[in-house]
Amino acid sequence: xxxxxxxxxxxxxxxxxxxxxxxxxxxxxxxxxxxxxxxxxxxxxxxxxxxxxxxxxxxxxxxxxxxxxxxxxxxxxxxxxxxxxxxxxxxxxxxxxxxxxxxxxxxxxxxxxxxxxxxxxxxxxxxxxxxxxxxxxxxxxxxxxxxxxxxxxxxxxxxxxxxxxxxxxxxxxxxxxxxxxxxxxxxxxxxxxxxxxxxxxxxxxxxxxxxxxxxxxxxxxxxxxxxxxxxxxxxxxxxxxxxxxxxxxxxxxxxxxxxxxxxxxxxxxxxxxxxxxxxxxxxxxxxxxxxxxxxxxxxxxxxxxxxxxxxxxxxxxxxxxxxxxxxxxxxxxxxxxxxxxxxxxxxxxxxxxxxxxxxxxxxxxxxxxxxxxxxxxxxxxxxxxxxxxxxxxxxxxxxxxxxxxxxxxxxxxxxxxxxxxxxxxxxxxxxxxxxxxxxxxxxxxxxxxxxxxxxxxxxxxxxxxxxxxxxxxxxxxxxxxxxxxxxxxx
Amino acid sequence: xxxxxxxxxxxxxxxxxxxxxxxxxxxxxxxxxxxxxxxxxxxxxxxxxxxxxxxxxxxxxxxxxxxxxxxxxxxxxxxxxxxxxxxxxxxxxxxxxxxxxxxxxxxxxxxxxxxxxxxxxxxxxxxxxxxxxxxxxxxxxxxxxxxxxxxxxxxxxxxxxxxxxxxxxxxxxxxxxxxxxxxxxxxxxxxxxxxxxxxxxxxxxxxxxxxxxxxxxxxxxxxxxxxxxxxxxxxxxxxxxxxxxxxxxxxxxxxxxxxxxxxxxxxxxxxxxxxxxxxxxxxxxxxxxxxxxxxxxxxxxxxxxxxxxxxxxxxxxxxxxxxxxxxxxxxxxxxxxxxxxxxxxxxxxxxxxxxxxxxxxxxxxxxxxxxxxxxxxxxxxxxxxxxxxxxxxxxxxxxxxxxxxxxxxxxxxxxxxxxxxxxxxxxxxxxxxxxxxxxxxxxxxxxxxxxxxxxxxxxxxxxxxxxxxxxxxxxxxxxxxxxxxxxxxx
Numbered sequence: 001x002x003x004x005x006x007x008x009x010x011x012x013x014x015x016x017x018x019x020x021x022x023x024x025x026x027x028x029x030x031x032x033x034x035x036x037x038x039x040x041x042x043x044x045x046x047x048x049x050x051x052x053x054x055x056x057x058x059x060x061x062x063x064x065x066x067x068x069x070x071x072x073x074x075x076x077x078x079x080x081x082x083x084x085x086x087x088x089x090x091x092x093x094x095x096x097x098x099x100x101x102x103x104x105x106x107x108x109x110x111x112x113x114x115x116x117x118x119x120x121x122x123x124x125x126x127x128x129x130x131x132x133x134x135x136x137x138x139x140x141x142x143x144x145x146x147x148x149x150x151x152x153x154x155x156x157x158x159x160x161x162x163x164x165x166x167x168x169x170x171x172x173x174x175x176x177x178x179x180x181x182x183x184x185x186x187x188x189x190x191x192x193x194x195x196x197x198x199x200x201x202x203x204x205x206x207x208x209x210x211x212x213x214x215x216x217x218x219x220x221x222x223x224x225x226x227x228x229x230x231x232x233x234x235x236x237x238x239x240x241x242x243x244x245x246x247x248x249x250x251x252x253x254x255x256x257x258x259x260x261x262x263x264x265x266x267x268x269x270x271x272x273x274x275x276x277x278x279x280x281x282x283x284x285x286x287x288x289x290x291x292x293x294x295x296x297x298x299x300x301x302x303x304x305x306x307x308x309x310x311x312x313x314x315x316x317x318x319x320x321x322x323x324x325x326x327x328x329x330x331x332x333x334x335x336x337x338x339x340x341x342x343x344x345x346x347x348x349x350x351x352x353x354x355x356x357x358x359x360x361x362x363x364x365x366x367x368x369x370x371x372x373x374x375x376x377x378x379x380x381x382x383x384x385x386x387x388x389x390x391x392x393x394x395x396x397x398x399x400x401x402x403x404x405x406x407x408x409x410x411x412x413x414x415x416x417x418x419x420x421x422x423x424x425x426x427x428x429x430x431x432x433x434x435x436x437x438x439x440x441x442x443x444x445x446x447x448x449x450x451x452x453x454x455x456x457x458x459x460x461x462x463x464x465x466x467x468x469x470x471x472x473x474x475x476x477x478x479x480x481x482x483x484x485x486x487x488x489x490x
Numbered sequence: 491x492x493x494x495x496x497x498x499x500x501x502x503x504x505x506x507x508x509x510x511x512x513x514x515x516x517x518x519x520x521x522x523x524x525x526x527x528x529x530x531x532x533x534x535x536x537x538x539x540x541x542x543x544x545x546x547x548x549x550x551x552x553x554x555x556x557x558x559x560x561x562x563x564x565x566x567x568x569x570x571x572x573x574x575x576x577x578x579x580x581x582x583x584x585x586x587x588x589x590x591x592x593x594x595x596x597x598x599x600x601x602x603x604x605x606x607x608x609x610x611x612x613x614x615x616x617x618x619x620x621x622x623x624x625x626x627x628x629x630x631x632x633x634x635x636x637x638x639x640x641x642x643x644x645x646x647x648x649x650x651x652x653x654x655x656x657x658x659x660x661x662x663x664x665x666x667x668x669x670x671x672x673x674x675x676x677x678x679x680x681x682x683x684x685x686x687x688x689x690x691x692x693x694x695x696x697x698x699x700x701x702x703x704x705x706x707x708x709x710x711x712x713x714x715x716x717x718x719x720x721x722x723x724x725x726x727x728x729x730x731x732x733x734x735x736x737x738x739x740x741x742x743x744x745x746x747x748x749x750x751x752x753x754x755x756x757x758x759x760x761x762x763x764x765x766x767x768x769x770x771x772x773x774x775x776x777x778x779x780x781x782x783x784x785x786x787x788x789x790x791x792x793x794x795x796x797x798x799x800x801x802x803x804x805x806x807x808x809x810x811x812x813x814x815x816x817x818x819x820x821x822x823x824x825x826x827x828x829x830x831x832x833x834x835x836x837x838x839x840x841x842x843x844x845x846x847x848x849x850x851x852x853x854x855x856x857x858x859x860x861x862x863x864x865x866x867x868x869x870x871x872x873x874x875x876x877x878x879x880x881x882x883x884x885x886x887x888x889x890x891x892x893x894x895x896x897x898x899x900x901x902x903x904x905x906x907x908x909x910x911x912x913x914x915x916x917x918x919x920x921x922x923x924x925x926x927x928x929x930x931x932x933x934x935x936x937x938x939x940x941x942x943x944x945x946x947x948x949x950x951x952x953x954x955x956x957x958x959x960x961x962x963x964x965x966x967x968x969x970x971x972x973x974x975x976x977x978x979x980x
Contacts, residue, residue, distance in 0.1 A: 012872035019673050026675030026809065059875070064803035079771045083675050083805035084812035085778050097782040099816050101842040104787065109699035112848040118657065119848065138649040146652065150640060159628040162636065162828035167608065183509050185516030185573050197687065197854040204853045209599035230852055281569045288575050292587040297594065313554035315573035319516065322574035326589050338652035340859035352591040358602040358609065362720055363694045364687040368858040369830035382502035385549070 001029065002045040013048050017056040020046075025065060025080045032078035036066060108233055115229040117452070122437070124446040129478035131447040134273070134421045134466040136336055140391050142383065146338075149377035150370075161369050167361035168353075169195025169345070170372035176379055181329070181347050185319035192353035194360065195367050198344040199301065200226060201360070202330045203266075205346070206299060207234040209359045212263055218256065218291075219266040220248060222453030222462070224273045224301065227266055236263070240455030243272065245416065247279025250286050262296050269317055271304040274453045274464040275424040276417025278311075284320050292326055302331040306388060309396040309419040318347060325349035333375070335421075336391060337384065341371040395421060395468060402467040402475050409483025411490055421468035424450065427486065431461040439485040445478045491519065492535040503538050504545035510536075511546065515555060515570045522568035526556060598723055605719040607942070612927070614936040619968035621937040624763070624911045624956035626826050630881050632873065636828075639867035640860075651859050657851035658843075659685025659835070660862035666869055671819070671837050675809035682843035684850065685857050688834040689791065690716060691850070692820045695836070696789060697724040699849045702753055708746065709756040710738060712943030712952070714763045714791065717756055726753070730945030733762070735906065737769025740776050752786050759807055761794040764943045764954040765914040766907025768801070774810050782816055792821040796878060799886040799909040808837060815839035823865070825911075826881060827874065831861040885911060885958060892957040892965050899973025901980055911958035914940065917976065921951040929975040935968045 005020050007013060024030050036042070039057060043050040057074055060066045065080045113119070124130050154161065168174065174193050182188055196202035207230055217231050221240020231238055239256050242249040247269065267287065269279040279287075291298055300317040318327040325348070332344035346356060360366070378384060402423055406415050410425055417423035427433065433449045440446065450462025465482075467475055495510050497503060514520050526532070529547060533540040547564055550556045555570045603609070614620050644651065658664065664683050672678055686692035697720055707721050711730020721728055729746050732739040737759065757777065759769040769777075781788055790807045808817040815838070822834035836846060850856070868874060892913055896905050900915055907913035917923065923939045930936065940952025955972075957965055 011870055012875070015872050015875055019669070022673040026673065026805070064798060064801055067802075077802045079805065080675075080803045083771065083810050085775050085782075085810055085814070097785060097814055097816060099785060099787055099839070101815070101839050101845070104701055105699050105842070105845045106701045109845045109849050112699075112852045113845050116848040116851060118851060135654050138653040141649040141652050143644065143648055143652075147641065147644060151637065154633065154637060158633055159631040162631050162633075162830040163628040164625050164829040179509070183512040183516065185570075187574075197858075200852075201854045209595050209602075211594055211596045226852070233852060281573065285575050292575075295587060295589060297589055308554060311554055312557075312567045313570045315516070315569065319573050320575055324575070324587055325591070326587060339654040339855075340652040342854065342856070342858045349589070349591050352595070355591070355595045355599045355603050358606040359599050361606060361608060362602045362690075362716070362723060364691045364832065364854070365829075366832070368687075368832045368861045370864070371858045371860055374860070380501055382505050385502070385505055389552075 005046050007048065013052045014055040014059070017046060017048060017052055018059050021056065021060060022065060025076055026083065028081060030076045030081055032076060032081045034076045034081070035072075036074045036076065038073055111233045112229070115232070117225065122441070122446050122448070124441060125444070127444060128441070129445045129470060129474045129481075131445070131465040131467060131470060131478060133469050134335070135339055135469060136391070136421070137394070137469050140387070140394060141338065142387055145381065145383040145387075146374065146378060149381060149383065150374050152381070153373045153377040157373065161373050165366045165369040165372070167366045168357050169193070169367060170369055170376060172380075173343075173372045173376040176376055177331070177345050177347075181318075185315045186329070186347065187319075187323055188347070189323070190325060190350055191347060192350040194346045194353050194356050195372060196344045196346055196360065197342040197364060197367050198334050199303070199330050199332045200230070201364070202344050202346040203227060203230055203299065203301075205356050205359050205363075206328060207231065207236070209355060210263065212236070214261045214263050216260065216262050217264045217266055218253075218262045218296070219455065220268060220272060221455045222274055222450060222459055223266070223455065224268060224303070225452045227301065228453070228455060231266065238455040243275050243277055245277065247272075247277060247283040248287055250283060250290070253287060254290055257290055257294055261294070264299060265291050265296050266299045266301065267317065268301040268303050270302070270314065271307055271418065271420030273303055274422065274448070274450060276420045276422055278314060278418045281314055281320075284314070284317055288317060288321050288327070292321070292324065298327045300327050300329045302329055304335050304420050305331075306333075306336055307392065307395065307420050309392060309399065311418070328352065333384070337387065341375055343367060343371050343375050398467045398470070398472065398475060401472055402465060402479065405476055405479035406465065409480050411483065411486050422464050422466040425463050425465065426450070427461045429461055431490070433461060433463040436463070436482070436486055436489055439489065440482055443481050443485060445481045447482065495536050497536075497538065503542045504549070507532075507536060507538060507542055507546040508549050511550060512555060515566055516573065518571060520566045520571055522566060522571045524566045524571070525562075526564045526566065528563055601723045602719070605722070607715070612931070612936050612938070614931060615934070617934060618931070619935045619960060619964045619971075621935070621955040621957060621960060621968060623959050624825075625829055625959060626881070626911070627884070627959050630877070630884060631828065632877055635871065635873040635877075636864065636868060639871060639873065640864050642871070643863045643867040647863065651863050655856045655859040655862070657856045658847050659683070659857060660859055660866060662870075663862045663866040666866055667821070667835050667837075671808075675805045676819070676837065677809075677813055678837070679813070680815060680840055681837060682840040684836045684843050684846050685862060686834045686836055686850065687832040687854060687857050688824050689793070689820050689822045690720070691854070692834055692836040693717060693720055693789065693791075695846050695849050695853075696818060697721065697726070699845060700753065702726070704751045704753050706750065706752050707754045707756055708743075708752045708786070709945065710758060710762060711945045712764055712940060712949055713756070713945065714758060714793070715942045717791065718943070718945060721756065728945040733765050733767060735767065737762075737767055737773040738777055740773060740780075743777060744780055747780055747784055751784070754789060755781050755786050756789045756791065757807065758791040758793050760792070760804065761797055761908065761910035763793055764912065764938070764940060766910045766912055768804060768908045771804055771810075774804070774807055778807060778811050778817070782811070782814065788817045790817050790819045792819055794825050794910050795821075796823075796826055797882065797885065797910050799882060799889065801908070818842065823874070827877065831865055833857060833861050833865050888957045888960075888962065888965060891962055892955060892969065895966055895969035896955065899970050901973065901976050912954055912956040915953050915955065916940070917951045919951050921980070923951060923953040926953070926972070926976055926979055929979065930972055933971050933975060935971045937972065
C-alpha cells in the first residue's frame with residue numbers, strides 16, 4: 001500500500017492525496033471503521049507535506065468519507081467501504097445479474113450504429129494522404145480573435161454567461177442572425193429563428209417533430225450522408241432526384257411528385273454535398289413552385305453557402321420563397337468557421353419555431369451559452385469577414401489546384417464542384433471506386449467512395465475528394481496516385 | 491433612401507455599409523442592373539469615409555452582389571434583386587401557398603409544447619421574491635478561474651479545440667470523469683463513459699434508443715418534472731413509488747414490481763428533486779436487489795450528488811451495484827457549477843455506451859469542445875474543489891435559514907430536504923398550493939406548486955421552495971409571507 005502513489009505536478013497535491021485515499025476506501029483496501037495512518041505517518045509514506053495530508057483529511061471528513069475520534073485519529077466511515085450489494089452478506093448473491101444490452105437497444109439505435117461512419121468508415125494508416133475530410137483547415141483559424149471575443153464577452157456579461165440560458169438561443173446571436181438572414185434576402189416577417197447544436201440537431205428536431213403521413217422524403221441523389229442516416233433512422237423512405245450540372249433534374253422532380261405524396265423535401269442548393277454543385281436561380285424558383293403547389297415543406301440545408309469563390313450571388317431557397325412559410329432554412333458556420341463550436345440555426349415560420357423550441361428544450365435544454373456568446377462577439381467584431389476572405393483565398397487556390405489535377409490525372413467521365421471544399425468524380429458505370437480505394441489505400445491515399453451518398457444503392461462508380469485539409473503538394477501527389485491506380489483498374 | 495443608415499461604433503464601418511446595401515438590393519429598393527451611387531457620392535450620403543465605401547464595394551463585388559463596368563461604376567447583379575418566386579412574372583402567382591404548421595407537427599412536438607414550463611409556467615412580476623429556481627447562484631461563480639482555464643487550454647491545444655471533436659467526448663475530460671467515478675466507488679471495468687449535453691441529452695438518448703417492450707417506467711413519486719415530460723413524450727406510462735423520509739417505499743416497490751413488468755427504472759437517489767431526500771444506503775441496496783432480480787435496468791440521475799452539507803458519504807447506485815452492468819449513471823456538474831456549459835456524462839456498460847455514442851453522433855455530432863475542454867481544465871486545476879467549498883458553505887447557510895423559516899412559518903404537515911438547493915413541503919391533503927400560489931403572487935412571492943412533479947395527478951397540497959438564488963433577507967421575508975397566506979387559506 002502507498003507505494004503506487006505518484007504525485008503529478010500540475011494539480012493540487014491535497015486533491016491527489018484525497019482521491020488516492022477515496023479509491024483505497026471504495027475499492028475495499030480499507031475496511032469499515034479501519035484506522036487511517038496519522039497525518040505525520042502518511043505524509044512520510046506518500047512523500048507530501050503534512051499540511052497537504054491535513055487538508056486532505058479535513059476534506060474527506062467534510063465529504064463524509066472518514067470520521068475523527070478525539071485524540072485517536074481518523075477512521076473509515078462504514079458506508080464508504082464495502083458499499084456494494086452482497087458485500088455485507090459475504091457475497092451470498094454470487095451470481096451477478098447481467099443485462100444483455102444488445103437485446104435492449106431498439107432499431108433506431110442499431111441503425112445509428114450500423115451507419116456510423118466514424119466506426120465503420122475508412123481506416124487509413126498514418127502518413128496517408130486523406131481526401132476524406134471536408135472539415136475546415138484548423139491552420140486558418142484565428143485563435144487570437146477567438147480569445148479576444150471570449151474575453152470581450154466575459155467582461156461585458158460575466159457570470160450570467162455561465163448560468164442557464166434560453167432554449168431559443170442567446171438573444172444577441174439570434175438578433176444578429178435574423179439580420180444576417182435578411183441580408184441574404186429573406187423576408188423574416190412571420191418567421192423566427194432557433195439556435196441549434198449545429199445543422200444536425202436542427203434536422204433531427206424537425207424529423208422528430210413533424211408528422212409522418214406518407215413516410216417519404218424527397219431529396220437530391222446523391223446527397224449528404226448524415227442526412228440520409230437520420231432520415232432513415234426516423235423511418236422515412238427516400239426518393240432521390242438525379243443531379244445535373246446546375247442542380248436537380250426538374251423533369252424528374254415533376255414526375256416523381258406526380259407519382260406519390262411526400263412529407264418533406266430535403267435540398268442542399270449550394271455547394272451540394274457531395275457533388276459540389278450550386279443550383280441555378282432558375283431551378284430554385286422552379287423547385288419551389290413545384291413543391292409549393294403540392295404543399296410540401298422544404299428543408300434547405302444552407303451548407304457552405306458562404307464559400308462562394310466566383311460567380312453571382314444566388315439567393316437561398318428561403319429568400320426565393322418570399323413571404324411563403326414553406327421553407328425551413330438550416331444554417332451553420334461550423335463547416336467553414338469552427339466546427340468545435342456546436343452552433344447552428346433554424347429559420348422558419350414562427351409557429352413551427354415555437355414548437356421546435358419546446359422540443360429542443362425537452363431534449364438538450366439549450367445550446368452552450370459560451371459557444372453562442374463567443375461566436376456572437378466574434379461575428380460582431382467583424383472577424384468573420386476577415387477570416388472568410390483569408391479562408392476563401394486559401395480554399396480557392398486549393399480548389400483550382402485539385403480541379404486541375406483531377407482533369408489531368410483522373411480518367412473520370414464527369415467531374416463536378418463549383419467551389420466549396422470538395423470535388424465529385426464519376427467514372428464509367430461499370431467502374432468500382434471501392435476497388436480503387438483498396439488499391440489507393442495500399443499506396444497511402446484515401447478518399448470517400450460515392451456510394452454512401454446515394455439513396456438508391458447507386459454511385460458505385462463515384463467518389464468525393466475533399467481537399468480542405470490537404471496541402472498543395474499532397475493534393476497534387478495524391479490525385480496523381482489515384483489517377484494512376486484508376487487507369488490500372490480500367 | 492440612405493437617411494435611415496445609422497453607424498454603430500463597435501463594428502467595422504465597411505461591414506455596416508455592405509450589409510446596408512445588401513438589404514437595399516434584397517428588399518427590392520434597388521432594381522436589377524441599377525447603377526449604384528459612386529463611391530464619392532455614397533461616402534457623403536452615408537457620412538462615412540470613401541475608403542469605407544471602396545472596401546464595401548470590393549466585398550460586394552467579390553460576393554457577387556454587384557458588378558463593375560469599366561469607367562462607369564457599379565451595378566446590381568440581377569439575381570441579387572428580385573430573387574423571389576413571382577417577382578419576374580409580375581406577381582402572377584398572387585395567392586401565396588401557406589402551410590398550416592399546427593397540422594404538420596406530431597404528438598411528440600405537441601406534448602413538448604404543452605409541458606413546456608418556460609412557456610406555460612409561473613409568470614412572476616418584477617421584484618417578486620421567487621423560490622421557483624433551483625439553478626446555482628451565479629454570484630458564486632469564479633469567473634477569474636474560468637477565464638484562466640480557457641486561456642490555459644487554448645495555449646496548450648490551440649486551434650485543434652475549434653475543429654471537429656469526437657461524439658464520445660473530449661478525451662482528457664472522459665479520463666478525468668472515469669477516475670472521478672472510480673473515486674465514488676464505481677467499478678469501471680466493463681463500463682465506459684459518454685459525454686452528453688447535460689443530463690437531459692443523456693436521458694433522451696436512452697429513451698430513444700432502448701426497446702419499449704412494456705411501455706412502462708418505474709420512478710419515484712413525485713419526481714423530476716423534466717424527466718416526467720421526456721418519459722411521456724417517448725410514450726411511456728409511469729408508475730410512481732411513494733417517497734418516505736429515507737427514500738423509496740420499498741414495500742410498495744416490491745408490490746408494484748410483482749404486479750407488472752417494466753422497461754426501466756428512473757431514480758434520483760441523492761437530493762431527490764423535488765423532495766430533497768437522500769435515499770439511505772440500506773434502501774439503495776434493497777432497490778438494486780429487487781430491480782436486479784427482474785432484470786430491470788436502472789437509470790440513476792446523479793442530480794446534485796456533490797452538494798452534501800453533512801452526514802456520511804452515500805455511494806451512488808452504480809457503485810452499490812458493483813460489477814453488475816445494470817445501472818446507467820447520468821451525471822452533470824451543471825446543477826451546481828455552470829449550467830451554461832452544457833456538459834454531462836453517462837457512465838454505463840461498454841456495449842450500451844457504444845450504441846449511445848452512435849445515436850449521439852447522429853443527433854448532435856458531439857458536445858461543444860470548448861465547453862468540455864474549459865471544464866476539464868477548470869477541474870484539473872483544482873478549482874472545482876475550491877468552488878465547491880465556497881458554494882457548500884453558502885448553500886448550507888441558506889438551507890438552514892430556509893429550513894428554520896419553513897418550520898417557523900409554514901403550517902405544513904411535512905417538510906423534507908436533507909440539503910441541496912430546495913425544500914419540499916406538504917400541507918394537509920385538502921389544501922391547494924395552486925390557490926396559495928395565486929395569493930402569494932399578489933404579495934410578490936412565487937414558488938413551484940408540487941403537482942407538476944407527480945406521476946399520478948396528485949401532490950396538489952405540496953410545494954417546492956428553491957432557495958439557491960434568493961438572498962438571506964428575501965428567504966426570511968418570502969417564507970414568512972407564504973406562511974401567513976397559507977394560514978389565511980386554512
